[in-house]
Amino acid sequence: MIILDENQHRVASHKEGPALVLAGAGAGKTASIIGRTLELVESGVPSSRILLLTFSRKAAREMRERAMMAFGEGGATIQASTFHAFCGRIFRQYESVIRPPLIKPQAQGNIAHTGTDNTAPSQKIQEHQGDRVTQLDEGGQSHIAMEAIRRQYKDPKEAELALKEMDWRKWLSAYDRLRSEGYTAQAQGAAQMTTDFINAWWRVEFTEAQKDPMAGDLYQFAVWYETEKRLAHVIDFGDLINLPFDFLRANPPAMAKLAHRYDQIIIDEAQDMDAAQYQGIQRLARAMPTPNLMLVGDDDQSIYGFRGSSPSVLQYFADIFRPEIYRLERNYRSTREIVQRASQHVAHNRHRIPKEPFSERETEESIFAYRHETDMDVLYWITRRLLQAHADGAPWSSFAVLYRSRRFGPQISALLVRYRIPFVIYGGLSFFEYLEVKFAGAYARLATNPRDSAALRDLAPLLPGVGDRYMDLLHAALMENPTFGFVQAAEACASNRFRTAHQSILKVQKTLRHLLQSNPETWGKTCWEYENSGIRVYLEKADAKEYADDKSALIASLKRRQDNLGFFDQMITDVIHEADAEEAKHPVLLIAGMFVTDAQKKDEDGDRVVLATVHACKGLEFDEVHIPGFVQPLMPWPIDDDRDITTLPPDDQQRIYAQREEERRISYVALTRAKHRLFLHVPGRFVTAANLMLNGAIRAPYLNELGLTAVPAPFQAARMDTAVQATANVIPFRPKPVEEDCRGG
Numbered sequence: 001m002i003i004l005d006e007n008q009h010r011v012a013s014h015k016e017g018p019a020l021v022l023a024g025a026g027a028g029k030t031a032s033i034i035g036r037t038l039e040l041v042e043s044g045v046p047s048s049r050i051l052l053l054t055f056s057r058k059a060a061r062e063m064r065e066r067a068m069m070a071f072g073e074g075g076a077t078i079q080a081s082t083f084h085a086f087c088g089r090i091f092r093q094y095e096s097v098i099r100p101p102l103i104k105p106q107a108q109g110n111i112a113h114t115g116t117d118n119t120a121p122s123q124k125i126q127e128h129q130g131d132r133v134t135q136l137d138e139g140g141q142s143h144i145a146m147e148a149i150r151r152q153y154k155d156p157k158e159a160e161l162a163l164k165e166m167d168w169r170k171w172l173s174a175y176d177r178l179r180s181e182g183y184t185a186q187a188q189g190a191a192q193m194t195t196d197f198i199n200a201w202w203r204v205e206f207t208e209a210q211k212d213p214m215a216g217d218l219y220q221f222a223v224w225y226e227t228e229k230r231l232a233h234v235i236d237f238g239d240l241i242n243l244p245f246d247f248l249r250a251n252p253p254a255m256a257k258l259a260h261r262y263d264q265i266i267i268d269e270a271q272d273m274d275a276a277q278y279q280g281i282q283r284l285a286r287a288m289p290t291p292n293l294m295l296v297g298d299d300d301q302s303i304y305g306f307r308g309s310s311p312s313v314l315q316y317f318a319d320i321f322r323p324e325i326y327r328l329e330r331n332y333r334s335t336r337e338i339v340q341r342a343s344q345h346v347a348h349n350r351h352r353i354p355k356e357p358f359s360e361r362e363t364e365e366s367i368f369a370y371r372h373e374t375d376m377d378v379l380y381w382i383t384r385r386l387l388q389a390h391a392d393g394a395p396w397s398s399f400a401v402l403y404r405s406r407r408f409g410p411q412i413s414a415l416l417v418r419y420r421i422p423f424v425i426y427g428g429l430s431f432f433e434y435l436e437v438k439f440a441g442a443y444a445r446l447a448t449n450p451r452d453s454a455a456l457r458d459l460a461p462l463l464p465g466v467g468d469r470y471m472d473l474l475h476a477a478l479m480e481n482p483t484f485g486f487v488q489a490a491e492a493c494a495s496n497r498f499r500t501a502h503q504s505i506l507k508v509q510k511t512l513r514h515l516l517q518s519n520p521e522t523w524g525k526t527c528w529e530y531e532n533s534g535i536r537v538y539l540e541k542a543d544a545k546e547y548a549d550d551k552s553a554l555i556a557s558l559k560r561r562q563d564n565l566g567f568f569d570q571m572i573t574d575v576i577h578e579a580d581a582e583e584a585k586h587p588v589l590l591i592a593g594m595f596v597t598d599a600q601k602k603d604e605d606g607d608r609v610v611l612a613t614v615h616a617c618k619g620l621e622f623d624e625v626h627i628p629g630f631v632q633p634l635m636p637w638p639i640d641d642d643r644d645i646t647t648l649p650p651d652d653q654q655r656i657y658a659q660r661e662e663e664r665r666i667s668y669v670a671l672t673r674a675k676h677r678l679f680l681h682v683p684g685r686f687v688t689a690a691n692l693m694l695n696g697a698i699r700a701p702y703l704n705e706l707g708l709t710a711v712p713a714p715f716q717a718a719r720m721d722t723a724v725q726a727t728a729n730v731i732p733f734r735p736k737p738v739e740e741d742c743r744g745g
C-alpha cells in the first residue's frame with residue numbers, strides 16, 4: 001500500500017470548504033483521492049455521503065478497487081461513478097418530468113419547420129406519459145441527424161441530394177459543442193442560438209470570414225435535430241448531462257434534496273469537465289450547506305477540447321470559489337530525464353498554470369529518439385525490440401505503443417499477431433478485424449480447410465441467401481458427414497428454398513479455385529479484384545451507404561481498404577520468404593495461419609502489450625513506451641501547420657494557438673505514461689495505409705522542444721533477421737498435409 005508523502009497527506013486531510021489539487025503527471029492523484037476518502041470515512045463520514053466522480057468507467061472501477069484494498073476486507077465501499085452514470089441516475093429518478101416532451105408518432109408526418117421557428121408546433125407535441133426514452137450512441141446520433149434532414153423534404157430524391165450537399169456532420173459537431181456548454185435550440189431561441197452557433201461552429205473549424213453565411217442553417221439544423229430526437233423518443237450524450245442539470249437548476253427543492261445527500265464531492269481529472277458539467281457541479285456544490293467540492297486535476301493533461309473541455313476550468317474554479325490550493329509536484333512514475341524533458345516541452349504552452357514537477361528516480365538514459373527510413377521500418381523495429389526485451393525477461397504488459405491516430409493500431413497489431421505477441425487494443429480495431437482483411441483471411445482459411453464452417457460464416461455477408469438458418473443446416477450436414485467439405489455439405493442441404501444460397505456456395509468454390517491458381521503473394525489484391533469473391537462489391541455498397549453524403553470520404557475509405565490489403569500482401573510476402581522450404585510449399589496455409597489472432601487479443605487484464613491512442617491511455621503507466629510517429633503531421637497533428645499567423649484576425653490566432661496547445665498537451669500525456677524507457681520514433685516517410693491522411697513534409701518539431709536529436713536506429717529491422725526469429729515464438733507454420741486444398745469435398 002502507498003504511504004502518502006507530506007503534500008499528498010495534506011490533500012487527504014483537507015478539512016472543509018472548496019479545494020483545488022493541482023497535480024502534475026504521475027504525482028499520485030488517485031492515491032491522494034483514496035487517502036482522502038479513507039480519512040473522511042475514518043472521521044465518521046459515511047462512504048455513501050461522498051460523491052466521487054471520474055470520466056471513464058475504467059477510472060471509476062480502478063478507484064473502487066483501490067479503495068477496497070485500502071479499506072480492507074469488509075470495509076466501506078466508495079461510490080465512484082462517471083459523470084454520465086451520475087446524471088443517468090438523476091435522469092431516471094425524475095424521468096417523467098426531466099425528459100423533453102415526446103412527439104406522438106402519428107404527428108410525425110405533419111411536422112413542418114420554418115427555419116426561424118424555434119419550437120416545433122406545440123399542438124403537435126404531446127406528452128407520452130409512461131413512455132421511456134432510450135439513449136443514442138454516436139452512430140445513433142448520426143442516424144437521427146440524417147433522418148431529421150430527410151424529414152424536411154417530400155421527395156426522397158431531393159432529400160438524398162440535400163444530405164449530400166449539406167455538411168451535416170460538422171453541424172452535428174457544432175451542436176454537440178454547444179450542448180457541452182448547456183445550450184438547446186428549443187430553449188435559447190433563434191437569435192441567441194444563432195450567435196452562439198456561429199461561435200461554436202467557428203471554434204470547431206472555421207475562420208472569421210467563413211462563419212456568417214452558415215449561421216441560419218446551423219440554427220435550423222439544431223431545431224430539426226432536437227425535434228427528431230423527440231419524435232424518436234431518444235436522448236443523446238449531451239442530453240444525459242444537460243437535462244438533469246437543467247432540471248435541478250429550475251427545481252431548487254430537488255437540487256437541495258440532492259445536495260443534502262452528500263457531505264463531500266471529489267472530482268478526479270477535473271480538467272476534462274466541459275462547461276455544462278462544471279456549471280452543474282458548481283450549482284450542486286453551492287446548494288450544499290458547505291461547498292465541500294474538491295477538484296483534482298492537471299491543466300497540462302486537458303486533451304478533450306474537441307468535446308468541449310478546456311484547461312482553463314481549473315483556473316476558473318480558483319477564481320470563483322477561492323479554494324484552498326494544494327500542489328502535488330513530485331512525479332513518482334517516471335525517471336528524472338523523462339519528467340524534466342516532458343515538462344520543458346509542455347512549458348512551451350502559454351496558457352497554463354506554471355508548475356515545477358520533479359522526480360527522484362534516477363536512470364542513466366531513458367529517452368531514445370530514433371530515425372528510421374519508413375513507418376514500416378518503425379513497426380518492425382518495435383516488434384523486434386519487444387521480442388528481445390521479452391526474451392530478456394520483461395513481461396508483455398510492461399510495454400505500450402501509443403499513437404495519435406487510431407490508424408496506427410491495426411498496422412502494429414498486424415505484426416504483433418504475426419510474431420505471436422499478445423496485445424490488447426484500447427480504442428480501435430485490430431488489423432485483422434478490418435472487414436476486407438477478415439474476408440480475405442476467411443477465404444484462406446476455407447481454402448486450407450474446406451470443413452471450416454466458421455470461415456464460411458465469416459464470409460456470409462458476401463453471400464446472398466446465406467443466413468443463420470442456412471449456415472445451421474450446412475454446419476449440421478458437415479457434422480454428420482466427417483468426409484464432407486463445404487460443397488458436399490451444400491449439395492446435401494440443397495432445396496428450392498435455399499437456391500440462392502446454393503449458388504453463392506458454388507461461387508465460393510470458384511473463387512477459391514481462382515485464388516489458388518493466383519500468386520499467393522497477392523492474395524489480398526486478388527481477393528479485391530476478383531469479382532466473384534464479392535468483397536469489393538460488398539464493401540463498395542456498404543461504404544456508399546455509410547458515406548452517402550460525402551464523396552471524398554467514400555473514395556478515401558475504398559482507397560484505405562485497398563491499402564490495407566496491400567499491407568496484408570506485404571506481410572504475406574514476408575511470411576513466405578521467411579518460411580523454410582517445407583513450409584513455403586504451402587503458402588495458403590501460411591496465410592491462414594496469420595489469422596490465429598483471437599487468443600492474442602482477448603482478456604484485457606492478462607500479460608499483454610497495450611496498443612492505444614493517447615486519448616485512450618490516460619491515467620495508465622508502463623515501464624516502456626513507444627511512440628511510433630513522433631513527427632508532424634502525426635504528433636503534432638496536421639492541424640498545427642506552424643505557419644506565421646500573426647497577420648490573421650485575433651480570434652483566428654487565438655483558435656490556432658488553442659489547437660497548437662492542445663496538441664502539445666496530447667504529446668505530453670503520451671510522454672508521461674513512461675516509467676523507465678521512452679522510445680520516440682521518427683520515420684522519414686510513410687508507406688503504410690497511414691500515409692493516406694498524412695500530407696505535408698515530415699518534421700519533428702517536438703524533439704527540439706524536448707532538447708533531443710534523433711539518431712539512426714541502432715539496428716536495421718526492416719525485416720526480422722534469423723537470430724530474432726530464433727528467439728521469437730514466430731507462428732510455427734508447420735503445414736499439415738492437405739489433400740486438395742479447395743476441393744470443397
Ligand SMILES: Nc1ncnc2c1ncn2[C@@H]1O[C@H](COP(=O)(O)OP(=O)(O)OP(=O)(O)O)[C@@H](O)[C@H]1O
Pocket residue numbers: 002003004005008023024025026027028029030031298301331332333618619620621672
Ligand atoms: N507516495 C507515493 N509513494 C510511492 N509511490 C507513489 C506515491 N504516490 C503515487 N505513487 C505511484 O506513482 C504512480 C503514479 O500515480 P497515479 O497513477 O495516482 O498518478 P496520477 O497523478 O493519477 O498520474 P496521471 O495524471 O499522469 O495519470 C503510481 O505508480 C503510484 O503507485
